[in-house]
Amino acid sequence: MRGAVARLLLVLLAPALTAVLAVVLTTAATAAPPTAAIVYDVGGKMDKGFLQLAYQGVQEVRRREAAALVEYEVPEPAARLEVVLAAAAQHTFVITVGAGIVPVVEQVAREQPNRRFVVIDGEADLPNVAAISFADHEAAFLAGAMAGLASRSGIAGFIGGVEVPPIRRFRAGFRQGFQFTRPQGRVLAAVLGTESAAWDDPFSGLLLARQQIEAGADVLFAAAGASGLGVYQAARDAGCLAIGVDANQNYLHPGTMLTSAVKRVDRAVMVAAAMLGRDAWKPGQTVLGLRDDGVGVAFDEHNAALTAAMRAEIEQLRHRITVGDLTVASE
């Protein structure tokens, strides 16, 4: 008798249980974070700089479960269009990291208006493209000022990757900063190439750095992606100082690295991911500057060449820029 009742109960309850399970599963499905693609431009996401910062941002986004990001990497400049198209075919929301890829994104964005794009470290003027750029010159200004304070020869070297707007901003800012603290100082400036491959050519950077060192430069600022690794090595080999870029690269050569002009690409990735949310889409230009803590110079235990006096002066400069007392030109 009791067995029969139990069986009856089971029969009655089974559909109810199934329904509850279905509801739970549906809820779980709706609660899943939105997905988007993130495309790293040429250079490799382990470049110890720009792209790796973006990768860190991706990790942070994943950790916070703000969005599910699917990563794409561009192996060589020629593959940019192919990769962006592949990403746009799979996702309605595509984030790209790198200045070089922006024209390709603009092209695809025009062709596919139903897709939305966020370009990091670039400018764009399309309704379905949001652009996040950095006030690189502000960071570079502080770095240049530090170089001016640290340099013995009064000659600093600037090595850019390719002649693109961010590099121009870096160079301009660096030069202004160097000459702010070294009014008589001279900045040797060079770019490694014209192609994107120049971002990933450390040996060429090394050779160029050697040339600048031979020319008297004793503080080298490399804004050349992975190519900067060669510049830092050359500075180290020659006993000069170097300034890192994008990420805090001070640890790469403790003692040699004066500081790093930091671009918070990770933060930019998070800002981009946040645009995935409902009503959070913000097309047009977003600039992350010193005020937003989007750029800056890195202080840590590795930049041993930095003195307290130097640091105080830099902090003061930084404050002045932040409050608008001091304006750094971007060209």
Add this chain to the structure above:
Amino acid sequence: MAGAATPPTPTPPPARFGIRAKLWLAFVAIAGMSVLVTGLAWATFARTATVLDGFTAERIPGVVALSQLAQRANALVGGAPSIIFAETDLQLAAESAKVAQAEEAFLAAHRQVAQALGETVELRRVGEAAARASANLQLLRSAMRHRRDLAAQQAALLEQLDVLHQEYRLLVAGPGESGGLRWAFLTEINRLLVLLAGVRDAETAADVSRQLRTIDTVLRSVETLKDEHLPAMTPQMASAMASFLQRLRGLAAGSDGLPALRGRELAATEVAAARFADLQRQAGELATLITALTSEAQQAAGLERAAASTMLTRSKVVLAVVSAAALAGALLIAWLYVGRSVVRRLSRLDHSMRAIAAGDLDHPVPVDGSDEVTAMGQALATFRDAMGRAAHLARHDPLTGLGNRMAFEAAVTERLAVEESGAVIFLNLDGFKDINDTFGHSTGDRVLVAVAERLRRRVRPGDVVARLGGDDFAVVAAALNDSDGNLAAYVDQFAQVLAQPVDVEGLSIEVRGAFGISYFPRDGRRPADLLSRAELAMNSAKAEPVGRVRVYTPRLGEQQQERKAIRGELRRAIDDGQFRLLYQPKIDISSGACVGMEALVRWEHPQRGRINPAQFIPVAERSGLIVPLGEWVMHEACRQNRAWREAGLPPLKVAVNVSAVQFLCQDVVEMVERALHGAGLGPESLEVEITESVIMTDGAKVLRMLDGLRSLGVSLAIDDFGTGYSSLSYLKRLRVTCLKIDQSFVREMLRNEDDVRITRAIMNIARDFGLEVVAEGIETADHVAFFRSEGCHLGQGYYWGKPMESGDFQRFIADSRQAACA
């Protein structure tokens, strides 16, 4: 007083904190302690589980992640040789991708370690060291790519150099146009070609820069010579030479010249080698860092494990201590509440119970506390008191409160045990049975109580009065020194107090007693013997009219022996016909004629001679032999009467005494009928004499038998009328035909007016009821004259004749007839 008074059921006091509560408390305490210990064990287990969980969830993944990190780091730095030995750009790109993957995997492992062990400075250093290694790898890769590119460029340039060399040979072999200087020019060009070809073999940057300097010198020299010689040449020749020299210059100078390329190639090689060496150093550094981290993690794990084990040990100790304490507590509670408070008191109670069971009825019963044991104690006390009452009852007579036979025996035994001498005084009341029969048992009981009270009051201290049953009392008197005088005075006191009439419900009943005395240890040591001897003496005293106190003497014992012998010989006497009947004539007083006779039995003992009926009739009655004896008497009397009738004697009525015992033991009617029938006599020839006691014995049965006798037609006489407590109403109901006036009245009659009055009263009663009266014991003519004058018809006595043999009686009849006729 009712001896078996049921004691009121004792209601145990409400045991508020009784054994049940104590046991419950003990159980609850033990259970609580068990729960405590279990809880502690549970907590210990939970803590251990937590520690183990933490250990497995934190430390082990940390160590695993670290080992993975070490693997990944190896994979990362292990990419260097592959990069060095990559042959083509494609291979290099593939290797680079592998390195990138390896670094990503390393970073993932690094994150895992960071999650497992936390972000530490050491861990960050590992990450930075790995990043430095990775940076080195990238530089290495870049250098290697450049080196290969540069080598390829140099190969192309060397091919061009070969072409230039051939062109140079053609120039040399061509038609000589420039004379002496031409050779010098050609020599310099040749030297330049040779130098350029030699650049490929430069091993160091120094070599290259030295060669470059030489080449520059030679090139400048060639340029100078060219300027000298070119104008001298034919335009065709000069054009060819200019082209040749231009191309030669392109190979030798500039950033894309052979020396520059070779220099850059060597620089790349040098950088690669330096980076490779650096990488190896960094690999070692990384390994050291990771090893340090691993050992640190292992150390931490070991510490944690040691801490866990310490905690476990502590927990075990705590558990053991608490368990032991709980056990001790439980034992203590069990001992305090169950052991001490219950078991000890129970054992005390048990001791009391055993003592009481053994007869110590005064043993104290512990009734302390207020629980079930107390209730048991109270119950036991009640039981003990009941036992005491029962023991009292066992030794005391419930009616009078005197000691009973047991108490008597105990007193005697006690006296004898202390070697004391003393006396046993046996008292029996006279006619007590008549008091009972006449006034009822309750009156008899009151008489007994009064007697007991008087005895108790009179008895000397230390002496014991006991009621042995019925109207038998005994006094155990101590230390009288066998002095009969003292004792006599003592017994006399008893006799005096008894002589006072007992007042019961308006009646004044006179009580008399007979005393028998036996001494101990003279007359025996056993209480039963002493008692029976005193009783013997009492019986003997009873036979006396006055005094009524007798001390036991061995002769009394002999008399008793005699009675015993009589009892033994009585049966054989009946069978052997040792009995014979004597007949005493019954005379019509007015005429002097014999109208009948009373049959009286005599025992002619072969050795002892004639034995008095007073000696053997009571014995026969007590032994039941009265039945066959009475039957023999009845038959013999009837037979003799028949014989006399046949011998020609006038019809006479023979009177036969029938004992009360016979009425109790047999059907007297049937026996009489059988006797008459056997003798062939009519019932008018027989008169049955009974005593008043027969009537009193068993009313209904006896009345029925007496009625049966009367129905047969047999006459019925009451013997010794007036001596007992007869009720006159019987006379009417019994249809008695005759009353016999006891000879004691007749004997005293002439001296005592009272007896005369009694005799007259009896005769008046008989007359009123229409009964015959027989006066017994007529011895003198005065008697005869009195009865004749009073109108009494019949008489019996020595005046006319003693009891006589049948032959003598026949002669007496014949003589008296002759006298009457005369």
